[in-house]
Amino acid sequence: xxxxxxxxxxxxxxxxxxxxxxxxxxxxxxxxxxxxxxxxxxxxxxxxxxxxxxxxxxxxxxxxxxxxxxxxxxxxxxxxxxxxxxxxxxxxxxxxxxxxxxxxxxxxxxxxxxxxxxxxxxxxxxxxxxxxxxxxxxxxxxxxxxxxxxxxxxxxxxxxxxxxxxxxxxxxxxxxxxxxxxxxxxxxxxxxxxxxxxxxxxxxxxxxxxxxxxxxxxxxxxxxxxxxxxxxxxxxxxxxxxxxxxxxxxxxxxxxxxxxxxxxxxxxxx
Amino acid sequence: xxxxxxxxxxxxxxxxxxxxxxxxxxxxxxxxxxxxxxxxxxxxxxxxxxxxxxxxxxxxxxxxxxxxxxxxxxxxxxxxxxxxxxxxxxxxxxxxxxxxxxxxxxxxxxxxxxxxxxxxxxxxxxxxxxxxxxxxxxxxxxxxxxxxxxxxxxxxxxxxxxxxxxxxxxxxxxxxxxxxxxxxxxxxxxxxxxxxxxxxxxxxxxxxxxxxxxxxxxxxxxxxxxxxxxxxxxxxxxxxxxxxxxxxxxxxxxxxxxxx
Numbered sequence: 001x002x003x004x005x006x007x008x009x010x011x012x013x014x015x016x017x018x019x020x021x022x023x024x025x026x027x028x029x030x031x032x033x034x035x036x037x038x039x040x041x042x043x044x045x046x047x048x049x050x051x052x053x054x055x056x057x058x059x060x061x062x063x064x065x066x067x068x069x070x071x072x073x074x075x076x077x078x079x080x081x082x083x084x085x086x087x088x089x090x091x092x093x094x095x096x097x098x099x100x101x102x103x104x105x106x107x108x109x110x111x112x113x114x115x116x117x118x119x120x121x122x123x124x125x126x127x128x129x130x131x132x133x134x135x136x137x138x139x140x141x142x143x144x145x146x147x148x149x150x151x152x153x154x155x156x157x158x159x160x161x162x163x164x165x166x167x168x169x170x171x172x173x174x175x176x177x178x179x180x181x182x183x184x185x186x187x188x189x190x191x192x193x194x195x196x197x198x199x200x201x202x203x204x205x206x207x208x209x210x211x212x213x214x215x216x217x218x219x220x221x222x223x224x225x226x227x228x229x230x231x232x233x234x235x236x237x238x239x240x241x242x243x244x245x246x247x248x249x250x251x252x253x254x255x256x257x258x259x260x261x262x263x264x265x266x267x268x269x270x
Numbered sequence: 271x272x273x274x275x276x277x278x279x280x281x282x283x284x285x286x287x288x289x290x291x292x293x294x295x296x297x298x299x300x301x302x303x304x305x306x307x308x309x310x311x312x313x314x315x316x317x318x319x320x321x322x323x324x325x326x327x328x329x330x331x332x333x334x335x336x337x338x339x340x341x342x343x344x345x346x347x348x349x350x351x352x353x354x355x356x357x358x359x360x361x362x363x364x365x366x367x368x369x370x371x372x373x374x375x376x377x378x379x380x381x382x383x384x385x386x387x388x389x390x391x392x393x394x395x396x397x398x399x400x401x402x403x404x405x406x407x408x409x410x411x412x413x414x415x416x417x418x419x420x421x422x423x424x425x426x427x428x429x430x431x432x433x434x435x436x437x438x439x440x441x442x443x444x445x446x447x448x449x450x451x452x453x454x455x456x457x458x459x460x461x462x463x464x465x466x467x468x469x470x471x472x473x474x475x476x477x478x479x480x481x482x483x484x485x486x487x488x489x490x491x492x493x494x495x496x497x498x499x500x501x502x503x504x505x506x507x508x509x510x511x512x513x514x515x516x517x518x519x520x521x522x523x524x525x526x527x528x529x530x
Contacts, residue, residue: 091395111404
């Protein structure tokens with residue numbers, strides 16, 4: 001990697017409900033680039049974003065964002081750091097009791113003392129960037145899934161963050177909405193130089209826009225590099241995931257008892 | 271036997287853990303004082319939501335309870351020829367007991383359950399998480415205004431309940447059953463003491479308001495973020511609030527009026 005790391009995870013171990021989610025994850029996320037974090041469902045990709053954002057604390061290991069060790073930050077400093085971070089949630093997470101305009105204006109009203117006419121200009125500019133300036137008076141309940149995601153994106157860039165994290169931005173999107181989101185993520189990175197972390201299991205879309213990617217499985221990083229390097233990666237696990245093969249080292253079935261015991265057929269064949 | 275003891279121990283640990291979390295949560299809410307410029311409008315909005323919108327149920331319930339007290343009181347007191355004391359009986363019953371207690375039960379059912387469901391849904395739809403990630407503390411922004419609104423609204427609602435109840439009792443006792451109006455109001459005025467009755471009733475409603483609002487916001491914030499989890503949290507709010515109000519009412523009554 002040419003650019004320096006904006007986020008560093010070192011030997012991160014994290015368990016929840018007795019299950020080990022990460023078992024020594026080490027990862028550098030470069031500044032000003034789009035980094036895709038991919039992996040099968042349930043491997044803890046969203047959990048990784050929550051660790052980076054300080055919503056969860058690792059059992060051990062270091063999580064550093066912009067030079068700050070996140071788990072050690074005091075509450076006040078953590079909230080100050082989060083002002084530089086935007087996050088696009090999978091569900092959009094818009095505030096349902098206020099309009100699209102007020103949703104995008106929310107971080108500006110809370111964190112700045114800008115006059116109302118300037119807030120209005122910024123909100124309309126952000127909504128224009130996601131193609132929804134005309135939807136400013138709608139309520140979140142009146143938006144489609146794709147529009148919700150785009151409004152949430154406008155809100156997450158309202159304060160011009162240094163880092164933006166996308167949690168499954170392509171999940172459940174129709175091809176047009178997906179294309180629009182891919183373009184928006186790429187444009188935001190190229191025009192503003194945002195450091196972007198993209199969590200997804202949509203391989204083609206993620207690899208088409210990211211500069212760097214890593215694949216997480218079994219609590220560890222099993223492969224990382226540029227999209228080209230990943231496509232040539234020797235690991236069977238990486239190739240199974242990238243090519244969507246049903247057979248391979250990554251099991252399709254959740255760990256279960258012997259089928260014979262569940263279906264009551266043990267010993268009947270003989 | 272050992273299993274039962276172990277199960278009892280587990281349940282006790284769960285209860286103690288939950289009480290600890292609720293206290294820690296309360297400390298977090300009380301510690302984060304919002305700026306007046308941003309906090310006051312949020313508080314006003316919540317006072318409207320939990321207070322003003324609860325007015326209809328409180329007024330109607332107060333009226334009917336006052337009317338029932340008038341009828342029942344007249345029936346009993348007239349046996350002893352002391353129906354003139356009906357005003358005193360209605361006022362003392364409402365101001366000391368029924369006003370704070372019934373208002374708190376109604377408050378838990380209408381406003382408390384709504385608070386829990388609203389906060390629980392905000393949690394389930396990641397609105398609280400997104401607020402945190404925007405650098406906004408949901409305890410200050412979402413929870414604190416709702417807690418304080420409950421604390422402020424409950425005593426006012428209890429007072430309105432008592433006033434409407436006395437008026438309802440007057441309608442039945444004086445207008446319908448023909449008790450002399452002068453005796454009705456005169457007896458009430460001479461027997462109701464401001465500190466012993468009105469102030470103690472007010473203190474009760476302040477305590478109930480705080481406890482009901484605390485239970486409601488905590489259950490919403492701590493719920494499992496699923497539809498079943500929100501449903502369970504809402505039920506818990508009403509059940510725990512009702513039990514807490516009735517239990518605390520006994521304790522407060524014993525402390526306030528127990529020097530026999």
